[in-house]
Amino acid sequence: MKKILILLSIILMNANFISAQNKTTEKADLFFDTYQYVNAITEYKKLAEGKHANAYIYSQLADCYYYVFNNQEASKWYAKAIATSKVDAEVYYKYAQTLKIQGNYIEANKQMELFCQMKPSDSRAIQHIKNPNYIKGLENKTKLFEVENPIFYTEGISDFGAILTDTNELYFTSNSNGSSKLDSRTAQPYLDIYKAIRNEDGFFSKPVAVSELNTIYHDGPLSLSNDGNTMILSRDGLSMGQFEKNKSAKVKVAQQGLYKATKMDGKWMNIEALPFNSQNYTVTNPSLSKDGKTLYFASNMPGGYGDTDIWKVQIANNTYSKPENLGPKINSSEKESFPFITENNILYFSASGRQGFGGLDIYKIDLSLLDEALNVGKPVNSEKDDFSFSFNTKFNTGYFTSNRSNSDAIYSAIPICKSDLSIVVSDIKTGITIENALVSLFDKNGNSITSKATDKNGNVTFEVQCYTEFNITVTSQNHETVSYPVAGISSSAESVFVKLKPLEVVITDKEVLLNVVYFEFNKSNITAQGSIELDKLVKVMNENPTFVIYIKSHTDSKGKADYNLKLSEQRAQATVQYVISKGIASDRISGKGFGISELKVACGSQCTEEEHALNRRSEFLIVKK
Structure with missing residues (x-):
């Protein structure tokens, strides 16, 4: 400020102000009255170091430094003026201001108290008396x-x-x-x-x-x-x-x-x-x-x-x-x-x-x-x-x-603007909210910020910076993962509703659930429909490289038991070979046929077609995760 505010102080001061002059200070006062503070400092300093030095010269020199925003020098000369004799109330006020600028709030308060005693009805004095130790409150303000x-x-x-x-x-x-x-x-x-x-x-x-x-x-x-x-x-x-x-x-x-x-x-x-x-x-x-x-x-x-x-x-x-x-x-x-x-x-x-x-x-x-x-x-x-x-x-x-x-x-x-961003996650088909869905925040460059799981109401809340662009990713077991950008939020609270599409493959703690893998009647060949379902199993195993799967193949109760056992074994091995052909290691997939030994519906000779269909199945058990 020793340059800009010098000018602004000069041009904004009352042009009619004339300082108290005498022959000794006449030259310095003339420079002061015409806002030539640099020249005035030179003249007042000569006087301040000479035999005519007094409180007026000290305060005038301090004022010059004050108006050119050299607060350290101004403080020095205000202190000297005050120590010499009684001075005007404004000298105490300006001295206090120079001390504040230097961070000396304790001494500044002492000078303000003297100012208040001299001018108790001044608005600045009233303000100080009301709250003399305001600095702590200012320092504890929320950062804007x-x-x-x-x-x-x-x-x-x-x-x-x-x-x-x-x-x-x-x-x-x-x-x-x-x-x-x-x-x-x-x-x-x-x-x-x-x-x-x-x-x-x-x-x-x-x-x-x-x-x-x-x-x-x-x-x-x-x-x-x-x-x-x-x-x-x-x-x-x-x-x-x-x-x-x-x-x-x-x-x-x-x-x-x-x-x-x-x-x-x-x-x-x-x-x-x-x-x-x-x-x-x-x-x-x-x-x-x-x-x-x-x-x-x-x-x-x-x-x-x-x-x-x-x-x-x-x-x-x-x-x-x-x-x-x-x-x-x-x-x-x-x-x-x-x-x-x-x-x-x-x-x-x-x-x-x-x-x-x-x-x-x-x-x-x-x-x-x-x-x-x-x-x-x-x-x-x-x-x-x-x-x-x-x-x-x-x-x-x-x-x-x-x-x-x-x-x-x-x-x-x-x-600095904080907003509560609430993410509500639900199933797109059922509308039911999803608990324990993992919601992750990333900055616009893809760097991870934080992750949280949804509560029993499918909700999770993040405190985020307003006007900041970021991305969210939501994952939930048995649902497709979604990711998309979120534009800068300007309000104090905002909700985003995320609807997840359920996966066609459901993974439980014990098995991978696929749709029925169909085979042609009395054959073990993988059909086109069967390959679609088995490709889903391959995808699951690729995404979970530690999974080891054991396939159990079952038939319905039509025909002889020994024939069905042989057919189910062929189908189990055909399934294993198909998965291996898709790049899955052979030590991660195995299978066995069980024929009619583990019927899902024990309906004997009275089974309906629907019951036969339930018995005619393949199971994909997770034997190692």
Whole structure:
């Protein structure tokens, strides 16, 4: 943040603020009043190390570091100011903020308690008194996002304000142009607008500057219409001639404004200022609603609650309504900025005046309900500055900027969404639910995730990530195995009904049950129908390579017993030879004929044809598994 937020703090501060001056501090104060904090630091530091050092100089030097987000130095000089003499309540408040950013919450609380004693009716004091030890609650919040490594990172370069379009174009703002022309207030290059292309794997091409949008001064951040053909962008007033000259400091003081651009033939053109821009205050950080009818932005215009607030205007027929403040549910006495409105009316914004981890934190609020704004928690927020959150619904991916790694970098944020996926398994023919069916989950690459067996109601439930593609496989004894993909689930609970087709071959603990294996009358030749059934046995044995089968062949009670015994033996051996011919090892299959010795129906000479058919059978016993 030592680069981006320096600028944003400068342009969003009240231009009428003048510090208490005297002859000793006159030069330093002039730099301070014209937002030239880098030069002011040099002058105040000389004074702080000299014989005229006092609490005012220390606090002014600390403020300079505070406004350029050098919190370690700011903390050092605030401590020195407080130790020297009584100081203004805001010094204690700012000191507390710098301590929080450094993760020193215990000492920060001590400074906040002093602030509360001096300004007990301040909204920040009321908030602290109500919940002074809020950090533990924030740290224990349910994680809403997974955060990945920066998509671009170069030490010393600031990238922020990323917006991903539905056509995989990423627009963002950066000071990586390498220009030798520097902003005199920050001693850093001016900001430009860049674009990169996101590929199918989520990686980005090398960013390129969008030349038709960039000037020699600050350009960006921006927002895009849903169709990607209209852009609202922030731009420094210097490039448009909207500034005031401070002759004594020899600087031009400009405000940021919002501008509209349209895309034609792949190029941005027709850039025009929005009517509520002003030389007296800044409007910046735009976010356009999906329907293009509402524009949200940050501004320090009159009528706000604090440093900077979030506002909105309505758009109709290319005309803009009077700006409307979003009110105290969102805005505070401190800084609110970087609004982003989602398709479902969730507003994300960054704020420093709420109880957060430190610096700027990212919050969200449902504008349809207007409940309390919610800190999105870690890992999106950190003790450092976290800001400029955006979200693409199509790709279910957010982006935000943080200086947690010393330089402002863009990080991606993937929503964490859990859903209960219930699988109900039943028989397709009977409709009866199947107990102990094995349901297995695999990721889209075929890697196993987990497996569970269904309960007595044929049900099993998995907790899965929303929007994640995966496959399920369901197996059950005596049923065909099924596998198919499941699309990403977006609801908190979803049921999938699986109907299994029963196998024509049933395997019990003791035998393989086939349909009747028919033979021609008085013959042992395998018929065409018989081969179909025996092929099923071959399949079972191939799928269960440890099975050893013993075939028992039986006849009906027609004819003489010795003849039937001989016929059944021939049929048993014919069956064994058929199975061996299909590639099954001979030591895994054997058989014997039993003639009429083991009739299934003992009906004597009074047997019906149906009873004869029941007796005329083959059994395929599993003698080893």
